[in-house]
Amino acid sequence: MASGSLREQVYQQLRDEILNGRVSPRERLTEPKLSKAFEVSRTPVREALSRLLSDGLVERTDFGYAVVVPSLAALRDLYELRITLELRGIARAIENPQVQHDRDLLGAELARWQEMRDVVPDPDPSFVVLDEGFHRALSQASGNGQLTDALVTVNQKIRAVRMHDFIEDERITATVEEHIEILDLVLGERLGEALTALHRHVGESLEVVMERASHAMARMAVAG
Numbered sequence: 001m002a003s004g005s006l007r008e009q010v011y012q013q014l015r016d017e018i019l020n021g022r023v024s025p026r027e028r029l030t031e032p033k034l035s036k037a038f039e040v041s042r043t044p045v046r047e048a049l050s051r052l053l054s055d056g057l058v059e060r061t062d063f064g065y066a067v068v069v070p071s072l073a074a075l076r077d078l079y080e081l082r083i084t085l086e087l088r089g090i091a092r093a094i095e096n097p098q099v100q101h102d103r104d105l106l107g108a109e110l111a112r113w114q115e116m117r118d119v120v121p122d123p124d125p126s127f128v129v130l131d132e133g134f135h136r137a138l139s140q141a142s143g144n145g146q147l148t149d150a151l152v153t154v155n156q157k158i159r160a161v162r163m164h165d166f167i168e169d170e171r172i173t174a175t176v177e178e179h180i181e182i183l184d185l186v187l188g189e190r191l192g193e194a195l196t197a198l199h200r201h202v203g204e205s206l207e208v209v210m211e212r213a214s215h216a217m218a219r220m221a222v223a224g
Contacts, residue, residue: 010038011048018057019156021125021163023067030064056157070157076210078158085151086135086202089142090186090195101186102141109137110183116176123172125163132159134179138186138198 014034017023029049031042038045049065052058058065070078093099113134121127132155139148155162165171178201185194 006040007044007047010034010040010044011051013038014048015052015055015057018052018067019159020129021160025067025069025160027066028061028063029058029066067160069160072210072214075158075161078154079210082151082154082158083199083203085147085154086139087195087199088147089139089144090191090198092144093142094191094195099143102143103187105137105141106183106187109134109141110180110187113176113179113183117180120169120173120176123167123169125166127166127172127175128159128163131162131166131175135202138182141186 014023023029031045031049034045034049035042049058053060053065057068059068093101116130121130132152135155136148136152139151166175178197182194182197182201185191185197
């Protein structure tokens with residue numbers, strides 16, 4: 001395999017493992033350890049770690065590298081930014097009648113969540129990826145790609161913490177129902193009600209959100 005392809009493969013795989021919470025914040029990321037795990041020389045690992053450092057996903061430590069976990073202050077800022085980006089997709093359609101949501105995209109997303117209502121997924125941290133998919137589709141359907149890209153970036157930064165939101169049956173069920181409600185309202189062109197429902201969905205009391213985030217970070221800190 002070409003060296004360039006090997007570098008990209010190591011970077012993409014390690015990035016995926018970090019973003020999906022499969023690398024503990026306490027885990028030591030060193031070139032020898034990762035070289036052995038990926039069965040490659042240290043060079044592609046070193047270059048992958050350098051790129052992840054630039055991405056803000058890892059940080060240098062005394063022993064090598066570790067996954068970056070945002071501080072509670074940074075999380076608060078990111079959650080506030082997420083709410084702003086989420087609401088803007090619908091708000092722009094309310095402000096400008098020429099902005100029309102992609103009905104095919106939203107229809108497909110609605111069908112997906114209706115299937116989940118019929119067969120509710122078991123609580124699992126990986127559910128966060130499905131949740132992010134809903135919010136990405138909702139934003140994308142409003143037609144501003146830059147807005148969607150910004151939202152995706154923010155969600156990636158808080159994913160490791162938000163994963164812990166989805167470990168209870170009630171949380172999964174409520175999320176599925178709320179997603180269906182929002183999609184129904186947008187497709188029914190009841191945008192004012194959709195904006196209110198979305199705000200209620202993502203903009204719950206910030207103190208409640210931060211309390212959950214604090215508990216999640218505590219669990220992450222003791223995770224092996």
